[in-house]
Amino acid sequence: MGDIFDNPILCKKCNSKMKKGKIAKNGFLLRALACPKCSEKLIHPIDEQEYNKFINLKNKEFRVKMRLVGNSYAVSIPKEIVCFMNEQKKIMDDMVRLCFEETGRVSLNFDRLLNRK
Numbered sequence: 112m113g114d115i116f117d118n119p120i121l122c123k124k125c126n127s128k129m130k131k132g133k134i135a136k137n138g139f140l141l142r143a144l145a146c147p148k149c150s151e152k153l154i155h156p157i158d159e160q161e162y163n164k165f166i167n168l169k170n171k172e173f174r175v176k177m178r179l180v181g182n183s184y185a186v187s188i189p190k191e192i193v194c195f196m197n198e199q200k201k202i203m204d205d206m207v208r209l210c211f212e213e214t215g216r217v218s219l220n221f222d223r224l225l226n227r228k
Contacts, residue, residue: 116155122146129153136162137169161199168195188219 120129129144134154139162142155154162173189208220 120144122151124151125149
């Protein structure tokens with residue numbers, strides 16, 4: 112099965128042939144088509160669907176328990192988040208970056224590029 116963006120697509124406003132490009136949104140690189148005449152943009156439907164999944168997860172609040180394990184505390188990561196990360200082909204390392212950002216706020220970072228800094 113072929114990709115819809117592999118075919119020539121005409122702009123619905125000015126009937127010009129659209130050109131391939133990319134749009135960056137919240138760390139996502141979305142495939143897009145742009146019209147050179149009227150600047151109309153069209154995002155690839157699959158990329159848009161994945162981006163919308165991300166936005167839905169981002170806006171969702173999870174309540175998880177903090178448990179004492181030995182001399183440390185552990186917090187479970189909801190399966191929904193881990194499954195989404197695996198779908199995005201982001202391979203998680205055994206080690207993650209944990210930051211105490213401010214009072215009442217801790218962040219976990221799974222991005223391997225940030226772990227290398």
